[in-house]
Amino acid sequence: MNGDFQVEHREGASRTGVLTLAHGEVRTPTFMPVGTRATVRALDSADLEAVGTQMVLANTYHLMLRPGAERIDALGGLHGFMGWDGPILTDSGGYQVFSLAAKVTEEGVSFKSTYDGTPVLLTPEEATRVQELLGPDVAMVLDELIGLPAPKDRARSAMERTLRWAERALNAHSRHDQVQFGIVQGGVDGELRAESARATAALGFRGIALGGLSVGETPTERNSAIEAAVSELPDDRVRYVMGLGDAEGVLDAVARGCDLFDCVWPTRLARHGKAITSAGDFNIRQAGFMDDPAPLDPACRCSTCARYSRAYLNHLVRAKELSAHRLLSIHNLTYTLSLLDGARDAIEAGTFSEFRAGVASGRSEGVSAGPF
Numbered sequence: 001m002n003g004d005f006q007v008e009h010r011e012g013a014s015r016t017g018v019l020t021l022a023h024g025e026v027r028t029p030t031f032m033p034v035g036t037r038a039t040v041r042a043l044d045s046a047d048l049e050a051v052g053t054q055m056v057l058a059n060t061y062h063l064m065l066r067p068g069a070e071r072i073d074a075l076g077g078l079h080g081f082m083g084w085d086g087p088i089l090t091d092s093g094g095y096q097v098f099s100l101a102a103k104v105t106e107e108g109v110s111f112k113s114t115y116d117g118t119p120v121l122l123t124p125e126e127a128t129r130v131q132e133l134l135g136p137d138v139a140m141v142l143d144e145l146i147g148l149p150a151p152k153d154r155a156r157s158a159m160e161r162t163l164r165w166a167e168r169a170l171n172a173h174s175r176h177d178q179v180q181f182g183i184v185q186g187g188v189d190g191e192l193r194a195e196s197a198r199a200t201a202a203l204g205f206r207g208i209a210l211g212g213l214s215v216g217e218t219p220t221e222r223n224s225a226i227e228a229a230v231s232e233l234p235d236d237r238v239r240y241v242m243g244l245g246d247a248e249g250v251l252d253a254v255a256r257g258c259d260l261f262d263c264v265w266p267t268r269l270a271r272h273g274k275a276i277t278s279a280g281d282f283n284i285r286q287a288g289f290m291d292d293p294a295p296l297d298p299a300c301r302c303s304t305c306a307r308y309s310r311a312y313l314n315h316l317v318r319a320k321e322l323s324a325h326r327l328l329s330i331h332n333l334t335y336t337l338s339l340l341d342g343a344r345d346a347i348e349a350g351t352f353s354e355f356r357a358g359v360a361s362g363r364s365e366g367v368s369a370g371p372f
Contacts (some may be wrong), residue, residue, distance in 0.1 A: 003179035003206030005200075005238040005259075008110045010147040011352045013230070013257040016344045018239045019207070020113060021087045021137040022177045023079065028238065028259035030340050031245070032057045032089060033267065033333055034286070038072070038082045041267055041335075042325035045084045051302065051334045052341065055137075056084055060130055061093030061100035065113050069133035077135025087180075089138040092127040094211070095243065098145040108142070118188065124168040132175040136356070137321075140209065141169040143183040155187030158212075159196045166203055181207040181240060188221040190228035197232035208233050209240040210258070214249075221300035223252050230257045247339055251356050254343050266336045273317040276335045276358070279367045284328070288369030302334035 002022055006307035009016045019026040033040045033048060036059040040048060048056060058078055060263050063069060075081045078088050094109070102111035108123030124142045128268050131139035145157040162185045173180050182205035186192030193210075200208055210229050226241065233239060238260055241253045245263020253261070266276060273285040277297035284296070295305035296313065302328045304313075339359065346355035 002177065003078055005207070005236055006237065009348045011347045011350050012255070014254050014280045014343075014347050014352050015257060015259070016347045017073075017238070017259060019259070021055075021179065023085060023087045023137050025208045026087055026260075028055045028343065029250075029254045030054050030260060031250070031336050032260065032262040032352055034059075034262055035082070036264070037062050037066075038078060038355075040329070041271065042322070042329050043267075043333075044080060047326070047330060048084070049086075049335075053086070055087040055089060055260075056091050058082075058134070059093060059096060060090050060127060060134065060140075061096040061122070063090075063134060064093070064122075066115055069130045073133040073135065077133075079135065087138070088136040089145055090131050090132070090134055090136040090140065091123060091242070092140040092142040092185075094145050095141075096141045098147075098215075101366045104144055104161075106164075108165075113213055114213065118170060121307055123166040123177065125172040126182075128169045128172040132173070132178065135175075136178065138179050138181055138207065139175075140181050141166045141174070141183055142148070143185060143211050145185075145212050145215070146187065148221075150187050152187070152192070155185070155189055155192055159185040159187075159192050161210075163196065163199050165202075166200060166205075170203060170205075178207045181205055181209050182228045183209045183211040183242070185212045186225070186229075187212060188217045188225045190224060193225045193228040194232045197229040201232065201237065205237070207238040207240060207260075209242050211242045213241065214243040219249060219252065222249070223256065226253055226256050228260065245336065247336070247359065250336075250339065253360060254347075255352070255356060256339075261340070266332035267329045270332045271325050273324070273328065274332075275313075275328060276332045277367060278335070278362045280363045282367045282369065284310060284313045285317045286369040290303075295330075296331050297335065299330060299337060301338065302331045304328070304331040304334075 007017045127142040145160040182200040186196045240260035245265035289310040292310040346352040
């Protein structure tokens with residue numbers, strides 16, 4: 001059944017599973033590259049397939065403004081538009097609106113288009129309608145996101161409004177080949193997170209997202225919030241931590257029973273010359289890499305590491321060649337996706353604790369940039 005989630009293996013709270021969607025099965029835990037405007041910057045759909053992507057995220061806010069949901073619908077929906085045959089998830093746009101000083105009322109969110117200044121009102125019903133036109137496999141409900149730290153009364157207000165909006169989104173949703181996910185809020189308050197998780201699950205969503213994290217809290221606070229929410233979630237629903245993409249944070253969440261992740265971090269870092277590797281992260285622009293014949297990461301299986309040296313990539317970054325963005329993005333996504341592949345294999349083998357410790361140990365070593 002569309003939206004079904006089947007747990008396959010467990011080690012402690014960590015688990016592997018299969019999420020069944022209209023455009024295929026997704027084996028979890030896994031990471032979704034972020035294709036905000038129906039593209040992962042510097043990459044095409046063939047690149048995404050090559051690095052092992054199972055599912056891609058696109059953004060409702062940007063696509064409803066440009067090129068427009070109706071236009072994308074007429075061109076075959078997001079799958080036809082971007083030439084991607086696998087599953088797609090769309091964020092409702094709440095995170096982007098959060099950064100635009102938008103006005104939030106019970107009706108919805110009012111803001112001005114970042115493209116031409118046109119006033120826009122995004123309601124739970126409109127976010128649902130737009131995502132039905134875009135045609136992803138998974139559509140997120142509109143939520144109210146707040147920055148952290150925040151007073152408990154402010155976190156409660158946003159959490160309760162998110163629940164009311166979730167009910168409205170459910171009532172507005174009519175596309176049977178598309179699954180809706182609810183969103184848990186509550187800041188870093190364990191009581192609020194648990195309350196929100198219980199109430200969101202009770203609404204009957206096929207998947208549950210943990211929103212409002214990676215916006216100012218410490219890793220300890222984030223982990224506590226995840227634990228509080230997961231303790232109240234049904235075992236047969238996929239659990240998605242929104243906006244979490246660093247290696248340590250993702251493995252922390254996997255260890256607490258979470259399944260699905262996304263973040264712009266791997267590709268955004270790549271565009272700034274930073275490589276994510278099994279021996280730690282580093283900026284390839286450093287002068288010490290100018291004569292380094294080694295690959296970015298000898299342990300990496302990506303096409304960039306198979307063919308190009310650190311010296312060459314250093315040259316591309318310093319010369320501001322656009323190919324640097326693509327080659328580093330391929331590497332960083334391969335590392336991130338492979339990390340989750342490794343976590344799946346380790347959970348199946350009953351060795352996830354050792355795997356996690358090994359990743360942390362390797363990444364703490366650091367990468368030398370030579371004598372310069």
